[in-house]
Amino acid sequence: MSRILFFILIIIAVNLNISAFAATHFALSGRIIDEENHALKDVVVEINKVKAVTNEIGEFSVNAAINDVYQLKFTKDGYFQSIQTFSHFELQQQSSKITDISLVKKASKRVMLAFGGDVMMGRRYYRPYFDDPVLIHLDNKLDNSKAIVQHIKPYMSLADYAAVNLETQIADEKPEESAPKSVTFYSEPEVLAALTWAGIDYVSLGNNHTYDYMDSGLQSTLAFLKQSELGYSGAGVDEESALKAHTETIKNTEFAMLGYVGWEGSANPTQTANDQHGGAAYGSMKNILKSVSEQVEKNKVTIVQYHGSQEYANSPTGVTEQRLKSSLDAGAALAIAHHPHVTQGLELYNNKLIAYSMGNFIFDQNFSATQHSFILYVWLDDGKFHRAEIVPLYVKGYKPTPATGMHRYTVMKRLTELSKQRNTLIMPSGGHGVIRANNQTPSEKLTLAIDPVNGEKVIPLYQLPWHRTITHVELPDDNVGYRLGTNLINGSDFESFATFDSPERGWIFQRSATTLNDFGASGQRSLHIKLAAAKPSTFGMQSFRRVYKASSAMTVKAKFNVQAAVKINFYWQGRKTRQKLLDAFDNSPKHLIGTTELTANEKWQHVELDFNSPRIGYKSYRVIAEITLQDGTSSAIDIDDFALIEWQSAFSKNIQPNFYNTLSYQTAYIGVDKVISAPVMIKFSH
Structure with a gap:
C-alpha cells in the first residue's frame, strides 16, 4: 500500500511540475525553408535566449518563457541570418504556429542592403506634449539616443550596408538664422552616434530640411558628419558637391549612393544648392540622369534616394514616378523614396525595385497614419535584384519598434494592396513580406469563416491573412448588408500598450489613475481607469487624426467592464485648417456623437455609435469619451477594443466587394446593418 501511495505522490508531483511549467512557458513551432521552398535542417532557432535546431523537414518547436513579445533569430551556415518578432497574443491566435520562414542563401557578390525612412531626433524628443516622458535628457543625450534605436539595432545590423534619410540638420545648439519656412528641424550630434551604433552606415541629405538653418546649419551638419563614421550624400556647399555621389566598396563590389530632393522650394534662398549657396541636391530629371549616368559609366552599382511626392498621400506623384523609373532606365540598380511620412507601395519595374515611400523611421509625429513604417x-547579385524583404515597424512613442499583431496587419495590408496595384506581389515569410524576382502570382484561393460576437455589428478582421484580397463576402442572411472599413486609431486592442519599454503616446487619459490589466475583452490586455464622482474622466485620442476622408460614415466602437453605473459621452473635436495645435486642444468645441449609460455588470459591454466625419474646414479631428460615475464616490472602469472605424464602402448586399478607392482594399473591419448569429464566409485571392 505504501508503494502505491509513493507512486501516486510521484505522479501528482510530476503533474504539478508540468502544470507549473505550462503556466510559465509557451510552445512555439514553425518551419524554415530556402527560397525554393525546400526544408532547411540544422537551422539554429533562438527565442529569448532559448535555442532549438530544425529537424530533417525544417521544423522546430521550443518552449520559451511567456513574454509579451518573442524575438526569434535564425542562423545557418551559408545563409543570411534572420530576425523576426511576434507578440504572444498573435501567436495564440495562430495556435502557436508561425508561417513558414524562408532564408536567403549567401552567394558570391550577393549583398544585403537595409533601408529605413525619415529620421529626425529633435523637437518633441526633448520637449514632449501632454506631460509625456522626456526621451532625450540634456545630461544623458547619447545613451538616451541609443535607447530610441535599440529595438531596431538587431535588424539593421544584419545588413551588409544600411541607409536612412536624415531629415534634419545637425547642431549642438539651435542655429540662430532659420530659413523662411513654417517648420524647421535640427537634432543634436548624438543622433549620428546612435545611428552608427544601431548599424546604420549611410544617410541621405537630399530632402527639404537639409537647409532649414541655411548655410550655417548645413556647414554644422557636414562638419559633424565628417567626424562621424557615416557616409552621406545629397547636399553640399554648392550644386557640384551636392550632386556628388558617396561611394562604398561592399563585398568587393563598388557602390554609389545618390540623394536628391524633388523640388527647389518657394523660399528665398531656395532649399537646393546652386552657385550662390549650399543646400540639397536638386532632383530634376536632368540632374538625376546626368549624375546616375556618371556613376554607371564607372561601373558602380548605383542607388538612388529621392525625396518627393505629397505628404500623407497613398500614391506617388507622376513626377516622382517618372524620375525614379528614368533613373533605373539610366542604369541605377534601385530607387528608394521618402517625404510623404506614410508608406506607399513598391514596384518591380523591369526587375528593378522602387520603394515609393518608406514612411517615418525615427520621428515625433503624433497622428497615427505616420506611425506605421518598415x-x-x-539583396542584389552583382547589382541585379534578387529579393526584397519587408520588416513591418510601429513607431511607438517616437521609437521604431517591430510591428506585431494589429500593427503588423496594418503595415503589411497597406503595402501589399498598394503594391498589387503596380503588379508587384508581396508574400509572407513568417511575419515579414517578401518580393521575389519572378513576381509570380499563386493561383490558390482561400475561404475563411468569421464568427460574429453576440450582439455586435462591427467585426475586426486583423486575424485574416494580410497578403490576400477579399473577393467574396457571403452573409448568413440575404437581407443583411455589409460594409468594409479601416481603423484610424493605433493600438486599439491595447495588446502592445506596454511592449518594448516604450509607452503609448496616442491616448489621452489620467496617468496616475490608469493601469494595464492582464486580461481583456478579446485578448490579454485592457486599461483599468479609476473613477471619482467629483469630475468626469476623459479617455480617447490624444492627438488629432490628420489623415482622414471628409464626410465619411464613421463608427466609434469600444468595450467596457464597469463596477458601478456610468454615463459615457462620446465627442469629436476638430482642428481648423489654419488653427494652431495647442489652441485646438484648448479651445475647439466638442461635438456630441452620442451618449450611452452602462450599469454594473461582470461581463464586457460593447458600444457602437455611428456618426459622420467633419465635412469641410478641418485639417484633422479626434474622438474622446467623457466617463461620469453615476453611483457612489469612487469606482473603476476597464476599457478594451477602442476603435474609430472609417467606412470605405457603403452597405451592400453584393457578395463581391465594391473596392472603389485605395483604402477599401486595406480592410480591417466588416460591419453589418443587422445583428447576425452565424459566421460570415469570406473568400480570398492573392
Missing part, C-alpha cells in the same frame, strides 16, 4: 531589405 525596414526594407534588398
Whole structure:
C-alpha cells in the first residue's frame, strides 16, 4: 500500500511540475525553408535566449518563457541570418504556429542592403506634449539616443550596408538664422552616434530640411558628419558637391549612393544648392540622369534616394514616378523614396525595385497614419535584384519598434494592396513580406469563416491573412448588408500598450489613475481607469487624426467592464485648417456623437455609435469619451477594443466587394446593418 501511495505522490508531483511549467512557458513551432521552398535542417532557432535546431523537414518547436513579445533569430551556415518578432497574443491566435520562414542563401557578390525612412531626433524628443516622458535628457543625450534605436539595432545590423534619410540638420545648439519656412528641424550630434551604433552606415541629405538653418546649419551638419563614421550624400556647399555621389566598396563590389530632393522650394534662398549657396541636391530629371549616368559609366552599382511626392498621400506623384523609373532606365540598380511620412507601395519595374515611400523611421509625429513604417531589405547579385524583404515597424512613442499583431496587419495590408496595384506581389515569410524576382502570382484561393460576437455589428478582421484580397463576402442572411472599413486609431486592442519599454503616446487619459490589466475583452490586455464622482474622466485620442476622408460614415466602437453605473459621452473635436495645435486642444468645441449609460455588470459591454466625419474646414479631428460615475464616490472602469472605424464602402448586399478607392482594399473591419448569429464566409485571392 505504501508503494502505491509513493507512486501516486510521484505522479501528482510530476503533474504539478508540468502544470507549473505550462503556466510559465509557451510552445512555439514553425518551419524554415530556402527560397525554393525546400526544408532547411540544422537551422539554429533562438527565442529569448532559448535555442532549438530544425529537424530533417525544417521544423522546430521550443518552449520559451511567456513574454509579451518573442524575438526569434535564425542562423545557418551559408545563409543570411534572420530576425523576426511576434507578440504572444498573435501567436495564440495562430495556435502557436508561425508561417513558414524562408532564408536567403549567401552567394558570391550577393549583398544585403537595409533601408529605413525619415529620421529626425529633435523637437518633441526633448520637449514632449501632454506631460509625456522626456526621451532625450540634456545630461544623458547619447545613451538616451541609443535607447530610441535599440529595438531596431538587431535588424539593421544584419545588413551588409544600411541607409536612412536624415531629415534634419545637425547642431549642438539651435542655429540662430532659420530659413523662411513654417517648420524647421535640427537634432543634436548624438543622433549620428546612435545611428552608427544601431548599424546604420549611410544617410541621405537630399530632402527639404537639409537647409532649414541655411548655410550655417548645413556647414554644422557636414562638419559633424565628417567626424562621424557615416557616409552621406545629397547636399553640399554648392550644386557640384551636392550632386556628388558617396561611394562604398561592399563585398568587393563598388557602390554609389545618390540623394536628391524633388523640388527647389518657394523660399528665398531656395532649399537646393546652386552657385550662390549650399543646400540639397536638386532632383530634376536632368540632374538625376546626368549624375546616375556618371556613376554607371564607372561601373558602380548605383542607388538612388529621392525625396518627393505629397505628404500623407497613398500614391506617388507622376513626377516622382517618372524620375525614379528614368533613373533605373539610366542604369541605377534601385530607387528608394521618402517625404510623404506614410508608406506607399513598391514596384518591380523591369526587375528593378522602387520603394515609393518608406514612411517615418525615427520621428515625433503624433497622428497615427505616420506611425506605421518598415525596414526594407534588398539583396542584389552583382547589382541585379534578387529579393526584397519587408520588416513591418510601429513607431511607438517616437521609437521604431517591430510591428506585431494589429500593427503588423496594418503595415503589411497597406503595402501589399498598394503594391498589387503596380503588379508587384508581396508574400509572407513568417511575419515579414517578401518580393521575389519572378513576381509570380499563386493561383490558390482561400475561404475563411468569421464568427460574429453576440450582439455586435462591427467585426475586426486583423486575424485574416494580410497578403490576400477579399473577393467574396457571403452573409448568413440575404437581407443583411455589409460594409468594409479601416481603423484610424493605433493600438486599439491595447495588446502592445506596454511592449518594448516604450509607452503609448496616442491616448489621452489620467496617468496616475490608469493601469494595464492582464486580461481583456478579446485578448490579454485592457486599461483599468479609476473613477471619482467629483469630475468626469476623459479617455480617447490624444492627438488629432490628420489623415482622414471628409464626410465619411464613421463608427466609434469600444468595450467596457464597469463596477458601478456610468454615463459615457462620446465627442469629436476638430482642428481648423489654419488653427494652431495647442489652441485646438484648448479651445475647439466638442461635438456630441452620442451618449450611452452602462450599469454594473461582470461581463464586457460593447458600444457602437455611428456618426459622420467633419465635412469641410478641418485639417484633422479626434474622438474622446467623457466617463461620469453615476453611483457612489469612487469606482473603476476597464476599457478594451477602442476603435474609430472609417467606412470605405457603403452597405451592400453584393457578395463581391465594391473596392472603389485605395483604402477599401486595406480592410480591417466588416460591419453589418443587422445583428447576425452565424459566421460570415469570406473568400480570398492573392
